[in-house]
Amino acid sequence: MIEMRGVGFGYQGSAELLSDMTLSLQPGMLHFLTGPSGSGKTTLLRLCYADLLPSSGEMTAFGQDVRGLSRDGIADLRRRVGVVHQDTQFLDHLPVAENIALPLTVSGQDVDMAALRDLLGWVQLTQHARAMPPSLSGGERQRAALARAVILSPDLVLADEPTGNLDWEMSMRLMQLLIELNKSGKTVLVATHDLNLIRATKAQVSARVLRIANGALQLAGSDL
Numbered sequence: 045m046i047e048m049r050g051v052g053f054g055y056q057g058s059a060e061l062l063s064d065m066t067l068s069l070q071p072g073m074l075h076f077l078t079g080p081s082g083s084g085k086t087t088l089l090r091l092c093y094a095d096l097l098p099s100s101g102e103m104t105a106f107g108q109d110v111r112g113l114s115r116d117g118i119a120d121l122r123r124r125v126g127v128v129h130q131d132t133q134f135l136d137h138l139p140v141a142e143n144i145a146l147p148l149t150v151s152g153q154d155v156d157m158a159a160l161r162d163l164l165g166w167v168q169l170t171q172h173a174r175a176m177p178p179s180l181s182g183g184e185r186q187r188a189a190l191a192r193a194v195i196l197s198p199d200l201v202l203a204d205e206p207t208g209n210l211d212w213e214m215s216m217r218l219m220q221l222l223i224e225l226n227k228s229g230k231t232v233l234v235a236t237h238d239l240n241l242i243r244a245t246k247a248q249v250s251a252r253v254l255r256i257a258n259g260a261l262q263l264a265g266s267d268l
């Protein structure tokens with residue numbers, strides 16, 4: 045699905061951040077990505093949806109070399125990857141339901157209102173459909189961001205510290221939705237610092253833990 049072999053990447057003017065990243069996201073699998081703050085978790089997610097391109101090494105997404113993708117090829121890739129960003133990035137002047145539907149409306153597609161209602165129900169935001177994003181709690185915002193990330197039915201869902209600002213109950217509630225998505229066949233990658241979240245999830249379902257440090261993937265600790 046996403047394959048990296050010896051990938052290097054550095055931001056312009058900075059030292060190389062990823063030096064020898066080799067990983068494979070396996071279709072249908074739930075993955076966690078962990079590692080110290082600043083180790084490059086967000087950067088790795090951005091590489092996965094071609095928001096950044098590797099500066100060295102080999103990388104394919106859905107079987108295609110990412111550096112050879114045309115503009116349309118990149119757009120296709122991004123339709124297949126749903127992203128829950130670390131800061132949820134809503135348009136504050138639009139109601140929650142319209143924010144969730146934005147990936148459809150900006151790409152000129154009709155909004156299936158019944159499907160949108162189902163999605164709002166799934167993330168338990170039916171009562172907040174007409175609310176404005178600033179009025180949502182942290183957990184509600186993350187659930188709305190997840191709904192927006194899956195509205196185009198992506199094959200791969202990336203979530204960047206989705207529980208970063210949530211208490212334990214809200215974190216697990218969001219994690220259950222990610223587990224449900226995975227059970228429905230989606231490949232899921234969750235970047236997180238929270239080892240308790242990983243442990244609690246692994247007690248329920250099988251998950252791969254990828255740990256990034258010093259620019260490369262390391263084996264996850266046996267405590268996980």
Ligand SMILES: Nc1ncnc2c1ncn2[C@@H]1O[C@H](COP(=O)(O)OP(=O)(O)OP(=O)(O)O)[C@@H](O)[C@H]1O
Nearest residue numbers: 055056058061079080081082083084085086087088
């Ligand atoms: N656009 C950018 N330009 C330059 N440097 C950047 C940029 N984005 C991130 N960095 C730097 O790259 C390094 C890795 O950042 P990244 O956000 O990928 O790490 P992270 O593991 O997700 O961190 P955290 O766990 O704190 O969110 C950091 O030192 C960061 O300051």
